[in-house]
Amino acid sequence: MTSKGDLTKARLAQSMLELIQASGYSGTGLNAVIEHASAPKGSVYFHFPDGKEELGVAAVALAAKQFEAMIIQAAQSAGGAGEAAKLAIQALAAIISDSGFRLGCPVSVVTLEMGDSSERLRQACATAFESWIAPTAALLEADGVDRAQAKSLATVIVSTIEGAAILSRAMKNTQPLLAAADAVGELIGLRRQGEGTQS
Template structure:
């Protein structure tokens, strides 16, 4: 029974995440989530006693894990921090394009819609962004930057990617993402090479 319950909870969370991406947080009702997940009607409040807000937090946390895994995979396959950033952005560009520009970053959606309305959701979004900035910062440190500069540049990289996803969806073009990939990779190479050249 516990396994079945966990599967239902996971389905509800995944459905909430997908619907936030296409319809926004405010535009996603619990009935739509239940229908999308093919879950029993009482299952939302059983697994998420605090309702939509709790489900929204779970969806943001799932999105954080998915992108964190993408960063980790890119880091393993790439030969440098710049290549890892480019690879991650190219994967995102493919996801956005293949969805016909309907899918974006659910964390930015929830931040923009609910950041001023729900402190719990705002904190979940902040934690999600931190979970992407921290490993990016670690990659940059491995590339030769000191902790402070790596953290600052990682924040810029994640912020640039977030903005590029939004602009790509608005323009229905992956060009903003590929332009971001070029600029981010050049910036990382410049900073890491500068530091390497001074040692």
């Protein structure tokens, strides 16, 4: 059974995540997180003794889990790696569009803002990206792509999605993400054909 304290801790991490998406890491203050989470004053330092940095790490980890779940869900409902990648990107495009292009990838935001000044946050972001690359690589490998090539291709796919998400927010248009979905699907198809030719 989840305790009241655990629920408050989870709400704080979720609020931090949503505020980072909308206002950036630097633009998110602890008072705003407490208000957004409807949490008691002092709850941040009770659950996150190291303050904002520790809360930021928790928010990045939460974002990693949410997007990893999106990848897994897409894989379960798709007929192959290419279709799964397109479904995941289309789902991300819908989230960004539905938010009025206010929300983006909090992991890229934290990386760009804090990667040079906080090793703890940089490592959390690196871990998050790896948590997306790994299941993507596993999906590609299950679809017939060589293991070494699958890791490399998965890294390209995640990088492409991150860049397209930034462009979509800047342009207030999902076209960059939808174009990325098509390009990633074609790239996976070409790589699979190449593997089949080699074998």
